[in-house]
Amino acid sequence: MHIDLRDLNLFSLIAETKSLTRAAERNHLSLPAVSARIKDLETEAGVRLLYRAPRGVALTPAGQSLLRHARTILSEIEHMKSELQRYGEGVQGSIRVFANTTAVTEFMPEVLATFLAAHQKVDVDLQERPTAEIIRGVLDGMTDLGITSGPIAADGLEVHTFSSDRLVLAVAPGHPLAPAAAVRFSDVIDHDYIGLHEGSTLQQFVDQLMQNARRRLHIRVQVSNFESVCRMVEAGVGVGIVPESAALRHRRTMKILIKQLDEDWALRERHVLARRGEALPSYTQALIDSIMNHPGHAASRARSRKRGAH
Template sequence: MSPDLTDLRLFVHIAEAPSLTRGARRAHISTAAASARIQQLEARLGQQLFYRSNRGMELTLAGQRLLIHARRVLHQMDYLIEDMSESQAPEGHLRILANTTAVTELMPAVLSTFLAERPRLTIDLRERLNHDIVRGVTQGSADMGIVAGPLAAGPLERYHFSTDRLVLITSPGHVLAERQNITLGDMVDHYHVGLHDSSSLMQFLTHRFQDIGATLKLRVQVSSFEAICRLVAAGVGIGIIPESAARRHCLLMTLAMIHIDAPWAVRERSVLVRDATALPGGGLALLEALRHYGQRTEEVVDSQR
């Protein structure tokens, strides 16, 4: 007998908790009833789904496989209900995972127009690292992912929507300000202004410095590119940010912008989905809006170089 949707939802709640008690509470049933339903589910599938211990519930390999499929089935059912219900918006709800630049720079610009034209569409946008984005889209916890740079995306569909490059910014009076091009080694002895440690860009840069046997010397860490630019303009340190963000802030602040001489400085942005044709309402339209915005941004940056 195949598992029903109630069993799958309970299973996902417990797996995400990961606790039988908390999972049962989320499903609005008693712990005893939840335990019995999970045992019945395991019997139907002929697989043990959880390791049970005093520390909680840990998925077995079979449980990990089921979690991927269960999320996909439940999300598709949610999409079906949204699309068929007259009381719901035709566009529905989108779950998006994105890297730092997309969350802080790209998505606000895209969504301001896109959502204004779709008053009933709702979006859950969360910042994640590249590998977490790939896993989230693959496992079905997100409908769409936005990443930068080369990475293995497995069976996911990848749609290019723009290319940007990382640049160094300094105050006009900084010793590096007159350089046309610069290498990472040239920056080792200088203090940097950077993003918080959990940002994908900061982790990427930390690894690049480690590649050359150096440490990224941080003086201040902030939460936005605007804050980086303001501190750099004040002479607090130097910073590495996307060129598109640097050019925008250079219109408001006095900054020197220097190209970084390294292949990794060029960053291709991509949208990842499992199946574009299966996206919930509004998903395909957002995918096209992202690609159109990326093309326009590339054209503007190219004209300014």
């Protein structure tokens, strides 16, 4: 099957405008030319892509599938153009990193501030992704590195474990769970909960815990970051599960209590993932080293060893 990038652009524009006429105008083509190109595209694909009606067009299921792929391909093309332009401006390298919520919000800003200051001609594209997409992205070559937490079960990966963190429950001082020294997840389900946005790795993990328990949390509010979770907890809106590193930091400025979660899954190791056998550029290896040697990670390893001694 041969599909031209110009046809993908045209098809995406038709899907956006829901009109062959408007797509033709914006592409500076005649309506017959657009109709002919879409007919050729349908012939090449072997399926019908559009439903035609007097007031416009709609995508068939096959057309919806093509649109998803087209947008991915066109986005990658734009990313490639931007990256090549940066090389033309003197950039020596670019690193794409897929990372979970904790990495993006908690420690990668500090890691990248130090790394980029020492590597002036290297760019980093940091994207928050769910764990499954991170692993798949590394294996498929969509990203150079991945940063995850928790068990990793996938062949073809080099796994560099650099620190550990514990999930804890943040509660307000007057909350019914405040007197408890530690809580189980089953205790949390009975109370209003502050969740993260749907795309967050931690929220997906909590959603899976709910499925396993065959019960649902009452998610009162969903917010975009751990600071907002802690602020909502402080205001008495509900409780929230956050990494201990975030809870300790926000406890300095907020009236929240930290409750240990008496669950095996609460203690999580953090990993940097790379594709096994891949010859990494020196600057990519340097970023791995920066993550591994970040001072905050040494502190988390020390806390983990201290708990283990008890």
